[in-house]
Amino acid sequence: MTAPADHAFPTADLFKDAFRAHPAGIAVITAQGADGPVGLTASSVSSVSAEPPVLAFSVSTASSSAAALVAADTLVVHLLGADQLGIAQLFAARGADRFGGAVAWRRLSSGEPLLVDAPWALRCRILHRLPVGGSMILAAEVLSIEQSGHDGATPLVYHNRAYHRLDDRSMLD
Secondary structure (H helix, E strand, C coil): CCCCCCCCCCCHHHHHHHHHCCCEECEEEEEEECCEEEEEEECCCEEEEECCEEEEEEEECCCHHHHHHHHCCEEEEEECEHHHHHHHHHHHCCCCCCCCCCCCEEECCCCCEEECCCCEEEEEEEEEEEEECCEEEEEEEEEEEEECCCCCCCEEEEECCEEEECCCCCCCC
16 A cells, blocks of 8 residues: 555654654753663653643663663653753763763752752652653653742753754744
């Protein structure tokens, strides 16, 4: 059976092209791993439920940081603003020393690493792990929320392989 002329077969490249055109908010996810703190940058975080508060995200299973996050019972999802671009880049870089002093962080009383400059930090308990292709989808219940003094932060988004800041202008104004 062939696809109609106005539809293309969903190749990996075409799928990636479609999502490059779809902007996504940026988060850094951290956890305490067996060998110390781990973290990575993610653009897949989404709200699932407000009552109870649950979020979901996916990570590539090829990453050693992702493997430690998947194995953790709890983790922290840091929602970043444009002022935290350097943090997003650091946690996205392969082999970077993410907790070596380039970023301000502290341990929560429960042990997870908290990035102190993130506008929002959501401490979560993993509810479900679902392997899909080369990724793992994690659903997590939000246990607590920390808000820094950056509550009016300009959002940081990823679009077409680049970071961008959003402004307050609405297309509906």
